[in-house]
Amino acid sequence: xxxxxxxxxxxxxxxxxxxxxxxxxxxxxxxxxxxxxxxxxxxxxxxxxxxxxxxxxxxxxxxxxxxxxxxxxxxxxxxxxxxxxxxxxxxxxxxxxxxxxxxxxxxxxxxxxx
Amino acid sequence: xxxxxxxxxxxxxxxxxxxxxxxxxxxxxxxxxxxxxxxxxxxxxxxxxxxxxxxxxxxxxxxxxxxxxxxxxxxxxxxxxxxxxxxxxxxxxxxxxxxxxxxxxxxxxxxx
Numbered sequence: 001x002x003x004x005x006x007x008x009x010x011x012x013x014x015x016x017x018x019x020x021x022x023x024x025x026x027x028x029x030x031x032x033x034x035x036x037x038x039x040x041x042x043x044x045x046x047x048x049x050x051x052x053x054x055x056x057x058x059x060x061x062x063x064x065x066x067x068x069x070x071x072x073x074x075x076x077x078x079x080x081x082x083x084x085x086x087x088x089x090x091x092x093x094x095x096x097x098x099x100x101x102x103x104x105x106x107x108x109x110x111x112x113x114x
Numbered sequence: 115x116x117x118x119x120x121x122x123x124x125x126x127x128x129x130x131x132x133x134x135x136x137x138x139x140x141x142x143x144x145x146x147x148x149x150x151x152x153x154x155x156x157x158x159x160x161x162x163x164x165x166x167x168x169x170x171x172x173x174x175x176x177x178x179x180x181x182x183x184x185x186x187x188x189x190x191x192x193x194x195x196x197x198x199x200x201x202x203x204x205x206x207x208x209x210x211x212x213x214x215x216x217x218x219x220x221x222x223x224x225x226x
Contacts, residue, residue: 004157043203043216102148102160103214
């Protein structure tokens with residue numbers, strides 16, 4: 001299996017600021033995924049982070065708002081830019097491993113925007 | 115946009131009760147159905163990944179069934195324990211690449 005860590009685990013931020021969330025996997029993986037769960041909503045895929053190429057964003061999410069870096073095969077960052085209270089969510093990163101059907105998730109970053 | 119629905123939204127049961135939840139999904143373009151357990155402040159943990167119509171999987175007191183033709187899956191917990199308290203998520207995959215579409219989850223609270 002894969003062990004995934006995220007930093008920070010939680011943060012409280014002011015409107016208009018930006019926060020970068022880090023995701024570290026204990027093995028090399030091809031794709032990493034970023035999800036968010038807004039209060040009362042389902043986990044929703046933001047983007048797929050590919051090493052060596054630009055991230056692929058889902059409908060409704062744009063690079064200017066959620067820039068993603070993927071500098072190597074074990075690490076990715078997601079930045080939530082120019083935050084508003086609507087960005088208050090749990091943000092999770094995940095990955096899949098060859099030979100496994102399931103995805104492995106980090107523990108999440110709980111963000112509150114005031 | 116895929117619509118994955120779960121019911122009930124929340125559930126309170128007594129220790130020892132058996133319970134079940136439902137996940138419904140569009141049956142077209144089905145690839146796999148995932149069940150996860152998500153405890154507060156922890157990583158979602160995979161329970162089952164099912165791909166074949168009629169699949170039944172079991173892990174201890176928890177089991178799941180899959181009907182891809184009619185687009186639903188049931189998760190059963192036998193003899194609920196307080197440590198079963200969590201949010202149970204189902205997610206649909208419509209192809210390779212591990213992209214998942216999640217339901218809103220069923221929040222289970224098991225009381226002594």
